[in-house]
Amino acid sequence: MQKHLSLFILFFLVSFLVFGQSAGDDSxxxxxxxxxxxxxxxxxxQELCDSIGGRITGTPACDRAIEWGVKKFKQAGLQSVDTESYTVPLLWIPNSAEASVTSPEKFSIRIAAAPFSPSTPSGGLEAKLVDAGEGTPEDYKKLAESARGAIALIQTKEMKTLGDLFAEYMRNNALMDAAQRAGVSAVLLQSTRPRGLLYRHPIAFGGSYSPMPVAVISREHAAHLARLAAQGEVRVKLSLQNKTGGAYESKNVIAEIRGTDKANEIVVLGAHLDSWELGTGAQDNGVNCALVIDVARAFQQLGLHPRRTIRFALFTGEEEGMRGSAGYVHRHAAEMDNHVAMVTFDIGSGKTTGFYLNGREELRKPINDILTAVAGLGTMDHSNEGVDGTDNYDFLLSGIPNLVANQDAAPYLPDYHAESDVYEMVDAREARAN
Ligand SMILES: [Zn+2]
Incomplete structure (x- = not known):
């Protein structure tokens, strides 16, 4: 029943927004x-994950994903399908990442370059490792001058909740600031996921690189290094080679079903197509791109003619700081007042439990009214909190009513941006339901 509940919820919601009719309506x-x-x-x-794979904005894989998105909407029978370019301010593409302990023992360490980390010198850098605890100014004070020029190991707590994940992002600036003041040559940041799992955790946003090379190190290797460092000097060699550069162009895929008598009123249904590449971007966010495409296909197959215009958007540049959706809002600034709603999904295949209203308390009643049709199947709990980590953000700033699906994050978090974000981790039943 849960399957049918969620499924009804999305389709009733979309129907209401574009038909302007109540739940129970035939369409x-x-x-x-x-x-x-x-x-x-x-x-x-499966096609997106297995044939194209991970797709960082600015890579050939992302360009192939954009072509794939165009093809899918055209195959679905939409007449108006196009790409819209926008500018990403800073290029960051990983090439290679290697690290090893050179003394007192020799062994290699599992690492992944943190997005927006600069490269090390081409031959790598070798330095003494210091245990910088949690990387606070107080931790560096204890190390005094020994931190200067060293590679700092920063230890973390295991990430268990969405709140923990947001806290990781929020502390990055303070971490980088303290490390820079201490004069370290590089930072190894302990993975917050156990069992060797690595992920791309952006260390800097806002159009700049981190002040020194930064890599995520496996949780177990970090613990091992901390124990060794407590006993004596440990030396580490680190090589990160990343392709970096200035501003470049990428594209969003935009497909449209033109409305009938309210065609100038626009509803955007969007998801981001780009992903990190250690995995294949299945939960984040391929599954919801497939969802957006399937909603478009459904309108065509059923021959439905919505009163309002629906724009189906596959944004890129999301992982670089929601650049694609910002580009959309910038490009369409003159018609933003005609946008009546924006809906996005970005929490994998977790069950939809409600929507983030993003400060629009007045949306609660109409959404609940739509959902009365499925009230017997369970209740939805909407949050009025504002979400600022996905593609609704620039719509929110522009005053457009925007909804982010509030999905069960438990099945999504362990694989977030990680090597394990692959097709088989997607819950097919819940994905269909959403
Ligand atoms: Zn995402």
Whole structure:
């Protein structure tokens, strides 16, 4: 039943936004009924993950994903499908990352370069390792001059909740600031996921690189190094080679179904197409791109003619700081007042439990009214909190009513930006339901 509950919820919501009609309306029921059946949602996702794979904005893989998105909307029968370019302020593409302990023992260490880390010198850098605790100014004070020129090891707590994950992002500036003041040559940041798992954790946003090379080191190797460093001098060799550069162009995929009598009122349904590349970007966010494509396909298959215009958007540049959606809002500034709603999904295939209203308390009642059609199947709990980590953000800043699906994050968090974010981790049942 949960499957049908969530499925009804999205389709009733979309139907209401574009038809301007209440739940129970025939179009909404037809959409929901069609989605219960077999759809190509999972085969689309498999194609994206297995044939294209990880797709960092600015790479050939991302360009292929953009072409794939265009092809999918055209195959779905949409007449108006195009790409829209925008500027990403800073290029960052990883090439290689290697690290090893050179003394007192020799062994290699599992690391992944942190996005927006500069490269080390081409031959790598070798230095003494210091245990910088949690990387606070007080931790560096204890190390005094011994931190200068050293590679700092920063230890972390295991990430268990979405709150922990946001806290990781929030402390990056303070971490980098303290490390820079201490004069360290590089930072090894302990993975917050156990069992050797590595991930791309952006260390800097806002159009600049971190002040020194930074890599995520496996949780277990970090603990090992800390124990060795407590006993005597440990030396580490680190080589990070990343392609960096200035501003460049990328593209969003925008497909449109033109409305009938309210065509100048626009509803955007979007998800981000780009991903980090250690895995294949299945949960984050391929599955929800497949979802957006499937909603477009559903309208075409059923021959539905919405009163309002629907724009289906596959944004890129999200992982670089929501650059694609910002580019959309910038490009369409003159018609932003015609945008009546924006809806996005970006928490993998977790069950939708409600929507983030993003400060729009007045949306709660109309959304609940739409959902009365499925009230017997369970309740939705909406949050009025504002979400600032995905593609709704620039719509929010522009005053457009925007909804982010509040999904169960538990199945998504362990694989977030990690090597394990691959097709088989997606819950096909919940993905279809969403
Ligand atoms: Zn995402």
């Amino acid at each position: 909404a029921s037809r959409l929901a009924g069609r989605a219960i059946g077999n759809t190509p949602l999972m085969s689309d996702l």
